[in-house]
Amino acid sequence: MLRRTFLxxxxxxxxxxxxxxxxKAGGKEFxxxxxxxxxxxxxxxxxxxxxxxxxxxxxxxxxxPEKKFDDLSVLDTKRRTDxxxxxxxxxxxxxxxxxxxxxxxxxxxEPACASACFVxxxxxxxxxxxxxxxxxxxxxxxxxxxxxxxxxxxxYDEPLTPRVMKCTMCAPRLAEGKLPGCVEGCPKxxxxxxxxxxxxxxxxxxxxxxxxxxxxHLYGExxxxxxxxxxxxxxxxxxxxxREDLGTKSAPELTAGALAAVPMVAGLWPVLLGGIYxxxxxxxxxxxxxxxxxxxxxxxxxxxEAEKTLSExxxxxxxxxxxxxxxxxxxxxxxxxxxxxxxxxxxxKEES
Amino acid sequence: MSTPANNGPKSxxxxxxxxxxxxxxxxxxxxxxxxxxxxxxxxxxxxxxxWGIWIGFDLLCGVALAAGGYTTSAACYIFGLKRFHSAVRxxxxxxxxxxxxxxFALQYDLGRxxxxxxxxxxxxxxxxxxxxxxxxxxxYLTVLFIEFTPAMFxxxxxxxxxxxxxxxxxxxxxxxxxxxxxxxSSLGALYTIAPSKLHPLWxxxxxxxxxxxxxxxxxxxxxxxxxxxxxxxxHHMMDEEYLKHHDGVVLGFGKATSLVLFGYFFIKMIGLxxxxxxxxxxxxxxxxxxxxxxxxxxxxxxxxxxxVRDKNxxxxxxxxxxxxxxxxxxxxxxxxxxxxxxxxxxxxxxxxMMEIGISVFVVTIGVVVFRFIxxxxxxxxxxxxxxxxH
Ligand code: SF4
Ligand code: SF4
Numbered sequence: 078m079l080r081r082t083f084l085x086x087x088x089x090x091x092x093x094x095x096x097x098x099x100x101k102a103g104g105k106e107f108x109x110x111x112x113x114x115x116x117x118x119x120x121x122x123x124x125x126x127x128x129x130x131x132x133x134x135x136x137x138x139x140x141x142p143e144k145k146f147d148d149l150s151v152l153d154t155k156r157r158t159d160x161x162x163x164x165x166x167x168x169x170x171x172x173x174x175x176x177x178x179x180x181x182x183x184x185x186x187e188p189a190c191a192s193a194c195f196v197x198x199x200x201x202x203x204x205x206x207x208x209x210x211x212x213x214x215x216x217x218x219x220x221x222x223x224x225x226x227x228x229x230x231x232x233y234d235e236p237l238t239p240r241v242m243k244c245t246m247c248a249p250r251l252a253e254g255k256l257p258g259c260v261e262g263c264p265k266x267x268x269x270x271x272x273x274x275x276x277x278x279x280x281x282x283x284x285x286x287x288x289x290x291x292x293x294h295l296y297g298e299x300x301x302x303x304x305x306x307x308x309x310x311x312x313x314x315x316x317x318x319x320r321e322d323l324g325t326k327s328a329p330e331l332t333a334g335a336l337a338a339v340p341m342v343a344g345l346w347p348v349l350l351g352g353i354y355x356x357x358x359x360x361x362x363x364x365x366x367x368x369x370x371x372x373x374x375x376x377x378x379x380x381x382e383a384e385k386t387l388s389e390x391x392x393x394x395x396x397x398x399x400x401x402x403x404x405x406x407x408x409x410x411x412x413x414x415x416x417x418x419x420x421x422x423x424x425x426k427e428e429s
Numbered sequence: 430m431s432t433p434a435n436n437g438p439k440s441x442x443x444x445x446x447x448x449x450x451x452x453x454x455x456x457x458x459x460x461x462x463x464x465x466x467x468x469x470x471x472x473x474x475x476x477x478x479x480w481g482i483w484i485g486f487d488l489l490c491g492v493a494l495a496a497g498g499y500t501t502s503a504a505c506y507i508f509g510l511k512r513f514h515s516a517v518r519x520x521x522x523x524x525x526x527x528x529x530x531x532x533f534a535l536q537y538d539l540g541r542x543x544x545x546x547x548x549x550x551x552x553x554x555x556x557x558x559x560x561x562x563x564x565x566x567x568x569y570l571t572v573l574f575i576e577f578t579p580a581m582f583x584x585x586x587x588x589x590x591x592x593x594x595x596x597x598x599x600x601x602x603x604x605x606x607x608x609x610x611x612x613x614s615s616l617g618a619l620y621t622i623a624p625s626k627l628h629p630l631w632x633x634x635x636x637x638x639x640x641x642x643x644x645x646x647x648x649x650x651x652x653x654x655x656x657x658x659x660x661x662x663x664h665h666m667m668d669e670e671y672l673k674h675h676d677g678v679v680l681g682f683g684k685a686t687s688l689v690l691f692g693y694f695f696i697k698m699i700g701l702x703x704x705x706x707x708x709x710x711x712x713x714x715x716x717x718x719x720x721x722x723x724x725x726x727x728x729x730x731x732x733x734x735x736x737v738r739d740k741n742x743x744x745x746x747x748x749x750x751x752x753x754x755x756x757x758x759x760x761x762x763x764x765x766x767x768x769x770x771x772x773x774x775x776x777x778x779x780x781x782m783m784e785i786g787i788s789v790f791v792v793t794i795g796v797v798v799f800r801f802i803x804x805x806x807x808x809x810x811x812x813x814x815x816x817x818x819h
Contacts, residue, residue: 159476193622195548195560213552216540218479219559223622230476231540233469239540320771323625332558335618335637339561339611346607350507354599357509 113205114251115273115305116260117280118179120317121290122267125152125166125177132262133164133181136247152177155318160232163244164259169317176310178317179259179268182207182228182244183297184305189328193223198241205273205305206246214241225301225323246305273305280309302327449793456790459783463537471783478769478778480538485764486788487534489616490757491527492566493640496648497655498524498573499602499609504685506602513681515674518580518808519659520652525573526795528566534791558618565612572605583812584805614641620763628767630709630718633700636763642696643756646689649682650729650752657746663803668810680737683745686752687733694726714767721762725755 131146133139140161144151152168157180164181184207191199191207198214201207209229216239221229232239247257255261260268269276277298284291296314297307300323308319315321463471474481501520505513536542549567554560575594582591617640624632633639656675660667667675701707709715729751736744769777803809 157476189622192556193559195554195557195563196544196552197554213544213547214541215544215547216542217538217559218540219557219619221476221479222619222626225623225625227477231479232467233472233474234467235540236463236465236467237541239467320625328622329556331624332556332618332622334634335558335615335621336556336561338614338637342610342614343607346610347603350503350603350606354507354509354603357507361509 110201110203110205113203113273113305114246114270115184115205115276115307116246116257117269117271117276118306118308119267119269119283120176120178120308120310120312122265123166123177123179124265124267125149125168125175126264127152127166128262128264129179129259129268130162130164130166132258133244134162136250136258137163137245139163158228158243159230160240160242163242167318169312171312171316176312176317178308178310178319180226180228180318181259181306182246183226184244184246185301185327186303186305187301187327187329189223189225189301190220190229192328192332193219195219202248204248204251206248206251207305208245208248209241209243211238211240216241223328225320225328273307276307280307283309299325301325302330449797452790452793453797455786456793459786459790460537462783463787468538468540471781471787473778473781473784475776475778477772477776480764480768481778482765482780482784482788483534483538485761486757487538487791488531489760489764491531491534492613492616493644493647493756493760494651494753495524495527495531496609496613496644497652498527498576498648499605500645500648501652502576502602503606504681506599507606510681512674512677515671516652516656516678516682519656519803520648521573521576522580522799522802522808523651523655525570525577526798528570528573530791530795531566532570533794534787537787558615558622561615562612562619565608565615569605569608569612572601572608576601576605580806580808583807609644610641613644614638616640617763620768623768626769626771627763628709628714628770629704629706630701630714631763631767633704635696635700635703638696639693639700642689642693643759646686646693646752647756649686649689650749650756653679653682653686653746653749654753657749659803659809663809666803666809670811671809676742679742679745680740683733683748684737686749687730687737690726690730690733690752694722694730697722697726714770717762717766721755721758725751725758729755 127146127149134142134146142162152166155167156162156165158165164179166177166179169176169178184201184205186201188199188201188207191197191201194214195217196213196215198210199207199220200210216231218229218231218241220241221227221231229241229243231241247255250257256270257268260270269279271279277295280295280298284293284295290311292310292313294314295307295309296319297304302325308314310317313321459471468474472481472483497520501513501516504510505517532545535545539545545563548554548557548560548563575597579591579594582588582594614637617636617638620627620632621634621636656679660675710719729748732744732748732751735741736748765778
């Protein structure tokens with residue numbers, strides 16, 4: 078029994094596991110809000126001056142950094158964003174000159190952080206920015222686990238009101254019609270702000286015009302389902318710290334299968350388990366019935382046997398009786414005849 | 430002056446009490462630091478490693494090892510294996526305490542723990558697998574609590590309420606299995622969102638299935654393991670009925686676990702073949718993976734099978750311990766060791782002493798409460814008023 082039901086259970090879960098492929102076949106691909114904005118970063122133009130970092134710090138009212146923004150020695154060590162820094166520029170070795178790459182939230186079209194958050198603290202705005210609402214955040218940090226670009230950071234030293242911190246694409250400034258701080262601060266036009274569709278055209282044009290200068294790839298066009306920030310580079314992207322193995326599936330696509338299985342499990346399981354229960358109940362009922370039947374049979378057999386013995390005994394008794402009667406009769410006859418015989422004998426004697 | 434340790438009044442200063450007391454005091458001190466100085470002051474968590482052992486051990490292992498609750502009650506009430514009846518109460522109690530402790534431990538890890546009800550009652554992030562975990566755990570904790578109450582009502586002598594609850598057994602059991610299926614598997618599904626961070630040997634779209642199937646093996650092994658432990662420590666609390674069935678339960682669960690482990694091994698291999706990840710087996714992580722699969726899945730599967738064939742209870746209990754360790758190993762691999770494998774070693778996470786301290790603290794509380802309840806309520810024995818009433 079255990080084995081059979083176990084296989085049944087396994088089979089049913091396999092149905093759930095097989096679902097992913099089926100469930101996402103519907104394929105609702107989200108290509109971003111029409112007219113949404115983005116930023117194009119061109120690594121071939123970036124000189125690592127950290128002016129964008131300074132501007133970001135200023136417009137977001139972030140605390141003073143340990144080393145001033147004009148101190149370029151910080152570029153010698155690899156840095157990442159943290160709760161007090163929404164963007165960093167890192168230096169990488171290029172074939173001839175060093176290459177600089179800015180990093181910040183990429184404002185994904187279908188953000189992993191937003192799809193991971195269980196209180197919907199993250200939202201993708203129609204203008205392209207991915208913003209965070211600290212008034213609902215529980216602080217589970219699943220958004221940080223989920224983000225493939227390792228962007229959200231956390232105020233670990235805040236005992237009571239820690240927040241997730243990341244670049245907002247300057248959503249408040251955009252609302253006022255201003256440019257993002259970093260874009261405004263860049264002296265080399267390594268950053269271009271505009272409609273995402275336009276940016277893709279610009280990037281293609283640059284690659285077409287200078288095929289020697291650029292790698293033929295617009296990073297962010299399709300990575301993880303596409304991002305609002307996109308990158309051009311003259312060296313392979315993995316050499317400037319960007320992963321090239323992220324694939325083009327968006328975060329919601331990755332988890333769609335597991336989510337689609339939920340209603341199936343919830344719908345199918347009770348029925349299945351109820352069925353198993355009914356079968357086991359029936360089994361034990363059948364077992365009970367069989368036991369009862371066996372007992373009845375046994376009783377029947379026993380009583381039949383008893384009857385047989387009785388009737389045999391009766392028969393035997395009959396026979397015995399008959400014989401006794403016979404014997405008695407014979408005896409009686411003999412007895413009755415005996416005097417007669419004697420008489421006859423006597424008379425015979427007399428006659429002779 | 431001295432009474433035997435296992436019955437009669439116990440001295441308040443037994444070794445157990447001393448050790449447990451010390452751990453609890455240390456735990457309370459760390460608690461104060463955590464809630465006054467922030468998570469960063471007691472943990473090694475950082476922006477690259479937002480989840481540490483409080484998630485990897487307290488949550489993932491805690492939930493997997495508490496799976497004995499749904500597996501045992503399902504075996505008994507749904508699959509009609511009445512001989513497991515004596516194992517149901519200890520398993521339900523362990524599961525209830527396990528889940529309660531998971532939620533308790535979460536308070537340390539969450540940035541704003543008092544908002545824990547938010548995702549359910551305030552704003553639902555239904556696209557999140559964590560939402561599913563949260564919802565199911567909350568509901569299942571409630572179910573477990575209700576399933577546990579008959580023991581409490583018997584202890585308190587509330588016959589009428591108890592009768593009502595007992596009538597709900599089947600419905601509760603089915604509900605419990607549904608919820609367990611969902612949250613056990615969605616713990617694995619949590620990681621499907623991060624294919625770039627988890628090593629390909631562990632990452633798989635089948636992770637939900639892996640987590641679910643391994644939770645069955647974990648749950649049943651835990652019932653065997655914990656039954657053995659309690660057997661040593663709580664023998665005086667067990668009635669004949671429990672003791673009579675104990676060996677049968679061990680054999681039955683041993684057989685089932687062997688099968689489940691076999692199936693688990695098989696589906697893991699299918700996943701490996703499906704993604705064609707064989708070439709990773711020769712790497713360092715490959716070694717780790719092989720250790721997990723051969724030493725902690727194939728080996729206990731084999732030991733269980735032999736143990737059941739030879740009716741060798743000792744061997745089965747060893748297999749149970751290996752399986753339990755194997756689950757912990759697996760959950761650690763997924764959440765900590767093979768997670769963020771791409772980072773240079775200087776950026777990798779290792780738990781701080783205080784983080785470990787809290788995890789030990791949580792487990793200790795569990796043991797203390799378990800002892801408190803089992804020495805008072807009818808868990809290992811049937812209450813005299815309710816004999817043969819099921
Ligand atoms: S880069 Fe990370 S934080 Fe930014 S939107 Fe994408 S997933 Fe969210
Ligand atoms: S830490 Fe906050 S924002 Fe991030 S997933 Fe959790 S609740 Fe959402």
